Amino acid sequence: MIRVDEKGFYGKFGGAYIPEMLYPNVEELKENYEAIMASEDFQKEFRSLLKDYVGRPTPLYLANRLSEKYGAKIYLKREDLCHTGAHKVNNTIGQILLAKRLGKKRIIAETGAGQHGVATATVCALMGMDCTVYMGEIDIARQRPNVERMKILGAKVVPATSGSKTLKDATNEAMRAWINNPVDTHYIIGSVVGPHPYPEMVARFQSVISEEIRWQLKEKEGRENPDIVIACVGGGSNAAGAFYHYYNTPEVRLVAAEAAGLGVSSGKSAATTALGTPGILHGSKTILMQTEDGQVVEPHSISAGLDYPGIGPVHAHLFDIGRGEFVAVEDKDAMAAGIELSRLEGIIPAIESAHAIYALNQIEYGKDDIIVINLSGRGDKDLETYIKWGGY
Amino acid sequence: MNRIHYLFNHKKERVLSIYFTAGFPNLEDTVSIMEAIQAGGADIIEIGVPYSDPVADGPTIQDSNKIALDNGMTMKLLFEQLIGFRAKIHLPVVLMGYLNPIIQFGMEEFCQKCKEVGVDGLIVPDLPMQQYLDEYKALFDQFGIVNTFLISPQTSEKRIREIDENTDGFIYMVSSHSITGAKAEISEEQITYFKRVEEMNLKNPRLIGFGISDSETFSTASKYSNGAIIGSAFIKVIKDSKNLSEDIQKYLKGVKAQ
Numbered sequence: 001m002i003r004v005d006e007k008g009f010y011g012k013f014g015g016a017y018i019p020e021m022l023y024p025n026v027e028e029l030k031e032n033y034e035a036i037m038a039s040e041d042f043q044k045e046f047r048s049l050l051k052d053y054v055g056r057p058t059p060l061y062l063a064n065r066l067s068e069k070y071g072a073k074i075y076l077k078r079e080d081l082c083h084t085g086a087h088k089v090n091n092t093i094g095q096i097l098l099a100k101r102l103g104k105k106r107i108i109a110e111t112g113a114g115q116h117g118v119a120t121a122t123v124c125a126l127m128g129m130d131c132t133v134y135m136g137e138i139d140i141a142r143q144r145p146n147v148e149r150m151k152i153l154g155a156k157v158v159p160a161t162s163g164s165k166t167l168k169d170a171t172n173e174a175m176r177a178w179i180n181n182p183v184d185t186h187y188i189i190g191s192v193v194g195p196h197p198y199p200e201m202v203a204r205f206q207s208v209i210s211e212e213i214r215w216q217l218k219e220k221e222g223r224e225n226p227d228i229v230i231a232c233v234g235g236g237s238n239a240a241g242a243f244y245h246y247y248n249t250p251e252v253r254l255v256a257a258e259a260a261g262l263g264v265s266s267g268k269s270a271a272t273t274a275l276g277t278p279g280i281l282h283g284s285k286t287i288l289m290q291t292e293d294g295q296v297v298e299p300h301s302i303s304a305g306l307d308y309p310g311i312g313p314v315h316a317h318l319f320d321i322g323r324g325e326f327v328a329v330e331d332k333d334a335m336a337a338g339i340e341l342s343r344l345e346g347i348i349p350a351i352e353s354a355h356a357i358y359a360l361n362q363i364e365y366g367k368d369d370i371i372v373i374n375l376s377g378r379g380d381k382d383l384e385t386y387i388k389w390g391g392y
Numbered sequence: 393m394n395r396i397h398y399l400f401n402h403k404k405e406r407v408l409s410i411y412f413t414a415g416f417p418n419l420e421d422t423v424s425i426m427e428a429i430q431a432g433g434a435d436i437i438e439i440g441v442p443y444s445d446p447v448a449d450g451p452t453i454q455d456s457n458k459i460a461l462d463n464g465m466t467m468k469l470l471f472e473q474l475i476g477f478r479a480k481i482h483l484p485v486v487l488m489g490y491l492n493p494i495i496q497f498g499m500e501e502f503c504q505k506c507k508e509v510g511v512d513g514l515i516v517p518d519l520p521m522q523q524y525l526d527e528y529k530a531l532f533d534q535f536g537i538v539n540t541f542l543i544s545p546q547t548s549e550k551r552i553r554e555i556d557e558n559t560d561g562f563i564y565m566v567s568s569h570s571i572t573g574a575k576a577e578i579s580e581e582q583i584t585y586f587k588r589v590e591e592m593n594l595k596n597p598r599l600i601g602f603g604i605s606d607s608e609t610f611s612t613a614s615k616y617s618n619g620a621i622i623g624s625a626f627i628k629v630i631k632d633s634k635n636l637s638e639d640i641q642k643y644l645k646g647v648k649a650q
C-alpha cells in the first residue's frame with residue numbers, strides 16, 4: 001500500500017525536519033488539514049471553484065497524430081487548460097480555502113517557473129488576501145511574463161538572491177519568511193515537497209487529476225485504468241496528482257520524467273533519482289542531489305519548474321520500491337518534443353510538460369497500450385525560451 | 393563531567409556564548425578564533441558547520457556559510473582542525489549544524505568524532521525532538537554529547553515543558569519569531585516572553601539568542617535568563633577584521649562591560 005503513515009512517512013521518506021520555530025505552524029496544519037478537507041462545506045466550495053473558476057474537469061484528449069507517430073493510443077490530460085495555465089491552481093485553490101479556515105490573513109509562496117506563483121497570486125486576488133511570492137533571481141529573468149502576471153494580480157514578488165537563485169533558494173526564502181511571520185501567515189507550498197503534512201496535502205488537492213482520468217477513460221475506453229501514466233517531475237505535484245488513484249493499482253505503470261538538463265553526467269542536470277542519494281531537503285527525508293559532504297548541489301534544467309535538486313518523498317518512495325519508472329530527459333530533447341507536439345496536435349506545451357512527452361521515446365510499450373500523458377501546463381510562459389532556442 | 397554541566401553548575405548569570413562559522417573568514421581560522429573567544433572571556437564556543445541551505449539563518453550567517461564552503465570547509469576537515477584543540481581551549485564547545493551534512497557523515501561516526509576531539513554538545517536546528525528521541529538520543533548519550541533544543545515565542549507551554557524534560561544541558565531561547573540576525577534593540581513583547589519562560593522555573597538553564605549584539609542587548613537578555621548567544625554580530629566583527637585576535641577580544645570586552 002502506498003500511503004502516508006501517521007508520522008508523515010512514505011516508507012523511508014518524508015517526516016517533518018523543521019526548525020522548532022516552524023513547529024507550531026506545521027503542527028497546526030497537521031492537526032487540522034484532514035478534518036477541514038473532509039468537511040462538507042470545504043468540499044462544496046473547493047469543488048465548485050474547481051468547476052466554475054478553474055474550468056474542471058479538464059479534457060482527456062485522444063491525441064490522434066501523436067498516437068499515430070508513436071504507435072500507441074495516447075491521451076493527453078489537459079491540465080494546460082486550467083485557469084492560469086497549469087495544474088498548480090488545483091493546489092492553490094485548496095490551500096487558500098484551508099488558510100481561510102485557519103484564520104490566516106497573509107499568504108507566502110515560492111515559485112520556480114512562476115506558474116505556482118501566478119496560481120497563488122490568482123487565488124489571493126480571488127479571496128482578497130495579501131500575497132508575497134519568493135522567486136529566484138534567475139527564474140525572474142527567464143519567466144518574465146509570469147513575474148508581470150503576479151504583479152498585475154497584486155502580489156509582491158521578492159527575488160531570492162542566494163545559492164543557485166532558482167527554486168531551491170526561493171523555497172529557502174519562503175521558509176525564512178514563514179519563520180519571521182508565524183502567526184497570521186500561511187505558506188502555500190507549490191509541490192509535494194516540504195515537511196509533513198504538505199506532501200500528502202498537496203497530493204490530495206492534485207489527486208483530482210487521476211480522479212478525472214479514471215471516469216473519463218471509463219467513458220472513452222470502458223476501463224478506468226490506462227496501461228501507462230506519464231508525468232514530469234520537478235517536486236512532483238502534477239505527477240502525484242496523475243498517479244494518486246493508481247498508486248495501488250500495480251498493473252498501471254507510472255512513469256516519471258525528470259529533467260536531465262545538458263545530460264545526466266554533464267554536471268548541469270536536475271535528474272534527481274539518477275544523481276541523488278537519500279538526505280534531507282526542505283523539511284523532509286527524500287532523494288536529493290548532494291555532495292558527499294551533504295551540501296545540496298545546484299541543479300540545472302532549461303525548464304524552471306523542474307530545476308530542483310530533490311523530489312517529493314512519495315516519489316522517492318516510488319523510486320525506492322520500484323513502483324515508478326524514472327526517466328531523465330535532456331533539455332534539447334524536451335525542446336524538440338515541445339515543438340513536435342505543437343506541430344502534431346496544435347498544442348504548445350510548457351517545457352516542463354514537454355519532458356513528459358519526450359519520455360515516449362524512452363520507455364517500452366505495445367501498440368495497443370493506452371498511455372495517458374499529464375500535460376501539466378501550456379507553453380505561453382515559455383515563449384521566450386522557445387524563441388531563443390529556435391529550431392522551428 | 394561534561395563541560396556544559398560544569399559551566400552551569402558554577403555560573404548562572406551572564407553566560408556568554410559566541411557563534412562563528414567554521415572556515416570563515418579563512419579556512420584555517422577555526423582554532424585561532426576559538427582561542428581569541430576564550431581569551432576575550434566568553435563562556436561557550438559555538439562552532440557552525442557550514443551548510444548550503446541554512447533555512448533558519450539570516451543574510452549574515454548565510455553569507456558566512458557560503459564563504460566557508462567556497463573556502464573548502466567540510467565536516468571532515470573541521471574534525472581534522474579540531475584535533476588537539478583541547479590543549480589550548482578549556483571552554484565548553486558546541487557544534488551547530490543542520491541535519492543533512494551530519495547524517496551524510498554518519499550520526500554515529502559524528503558523535504564519536506565529537507567525543508574524540510573534545511566537543512561537548514550539539515545544536516541541530518532542523519532535528520525535531522521526536523526524531524531525536526526515536527533515532528538519536530541513545531547515540532548522543534552513549535558518547536556523552538549534550539543536545540540543545542530551540543524554543544521560540546510561539547512554542548506552547550506544554551511543548552516547552554516537554555523540551556525541558558528531554559534536555560540535559562541548556563535551552564536555546566530564540567529571542568523573537570525570526571531567523572538569525574542582529575536587531576537594534578529588544579522590544580517589550582520580547583521581554584514579556586522572556587519573563588513568561590523565566591516564570592516557568594524550568595530545570596535547565598536558558599540562553600537567549602538571535603538578535604543579541606552588544607552590551608545592552610546582552611545585559612537585557614541576561615536579566616531574564618542565564619545568558620545569551622551572539623552570532624551574526626560576531627560574524628560581522630570577524631568578517632573584515634585585519635587582526636582577528638585583537639578585534640575579537642576588544643568586541644567581547646565591550647559586550648561584557650556592564
Ligand SMILES: Cc1ncc(COP(=O)(O)O)c(C=O)c1O
Binds near residue numbers: 234235237377
Ligand atoms: C507546467 C508545469 N509543470 C510541472 C511543473 C513542476 O512541478 P511539479 O513537479 O510539482 O508538478 C511546473 C512547476 O512550475 C509547471 O509549471
